[in-house]
Amino acid sequence: MPDWLIERGIGEDRALLIENDRVLAAKCRWHGELHAGQQVEAKLTTKRGSRGTGELADGREILLDKLPRELTEGANLPVVITRGAIAERGRLKLPSARPADTVRTGAADVFETGKTVHRFPSGSWEDVWEEASRGQVDFAGGSLLFAVTPAMTLIDIDGDLGPGELGAKAVHVIGDRLGRFDLGGSIGIDFPTLEAKADRKAVDAALDEALDHWPHERTAMNGFGFVQLVARLEGPSLLHRMATSRVGAAARMALRRAERVEGAGITLLTVHPALKAKLKPEWLEELEKRTGRQVRIETDPGLAIEAAAAQIISHD
Template identity: 50%
Template sequence: MAEWLHEDGIGEERAILVERGDIIAARVDWGEALRPGFTGPAQIVVKHKGTRRGIARFADGGEALVDGLDPAVTEGATLLLRVTRAAIAEKGRTKLPQARPAGPEALPAPAPGLLAELRAGPLPVRSLPITDRSFDEAGWHELVEQAQGGEIAFPGGSLLVSPTPAMTLIDIDGTLPPPMLARAAVPAIARALTRLDIGGSIGVDFPTLADRKDRLAVDAALTEALAGWKGERTAMNGFGFVQLVARLERPSLVARFARHRTGAALRALLRQAERVTDPGVLLLTAAPALRRAMPAEWEAELIRRTGRAVRWQEDTGLALDGGFAQAVAA
């Protein structure tokens, strides 16, 4: 039976759904305050005339797009709102979180953590110490590489997953004849949706298939591969395009790692540091950008968790994800 494995790292909760030693789904939570489930008072700072929409500002200064407002609500009013979608960073901008009125019986509440969300679901959950190697054994590093690069190989071709402002686009490339390439890509697409936690509007650009029977064959294969996936899709059009739509609550792993490369690399370095077993002071060797991005509270948490002093060595020749941690003599 599939089982969720969970780790609580510094600045990041992560979880993988593992079945027969393989990752079939993944989730990452970076602890943003305004994420789905957060309920709190917010002031309506913009009310769009003639609509039930506007912009609200919460007590911490964070803003959200609001829908479902009572027509009688005016700018300046304070309402209890529940966040339904987290902020999503895009090239050059960030989409604000989305929220709705929480209802008369709701109370202010923080967003549930990832572990709590998983435990509320139907599958078993096992929380692991950060030193456990189960994530590595299941292929976590390969998954992160796919999320960072957006490229996923499959027999005969590859997928290129690109987050855009309008949708997540999946392009298919390969050397097989178009009908064979399209069919070969289907299992990889279905697998990528859950492994990379992709939701919202998703466009899949298959090779153009002139013969209608070939398009119908791909549609049938998609129906089978996406059984159990919670979303809707269109049939393939004459240009090989298929649109999928699923509920969007948070950034996909591709969007998160593509738009927050420094934050992702810093969290990975901290995870390495927690796993150092040799005695001595922790030495973090990293690109200067990682040192500058380190929040003081994260470094303090690393010291608390490991019981060690921490030193930094900046190396301008290292890439963002090239940092490493080791123990050195005091």
């Protein structure tokens, strides 16, 4: 059976579902975020029918749904987060919640039930992170290009193979990456146009098989090769984080690299100047505590945002 492994990082926790050294799914939770399944106390600030807004003790605002008719503004109530906040271009979708007594117990929180490990298997998180950062997955004869939009996540299929063969190969890669990128919500797949209805049905059947493990609803492929998937959305996917909080994601990855270099001396972390401002003092203190080494930060404007480098240098 596959096992969820958990890394407790600096600024984030990471989860990988691994079976026989193969990553089936990945999740990432940034510290301080509200997440699906979390119970909090909220004060009802506005109410319009069964919907409204609430305020938490720390001042954060949330959206509320399924409010009882008799509840009035100003009341306090326990609620369960059903979707975390999601940043989009030009706006932020506030976290969504419902009264605790209206929420059925869902699947177990993998960050609570998974096995905490000191380190993931070598290269496993790096492979997932780098693919999400690129927004591109290559396979024999083609590639998938991922684009996050406010309306949906789009997957474009490109390659040199014939349309039928390209589509058939792509479905298996798509089936893998939906879990590895923790995708949910509305997802559009643009397959190469297949003129024959029989060819479209064949790719449709292959897609059914590839997504059999992933709860969702979907449309059949239309004449232009477009398929829409809809799945439960609980928070930002890895692709969303890269699209809307790229510097924050890269800063956390830089700390992970710095934590993993070994040796005696000083940890030298070289980053793009934009990353330095994201490295919170408490994160650097935690890095020094975990490694037992002093940390020095240097900047290099020639580095890519994602290309932070860590090494051990001798004491001056």
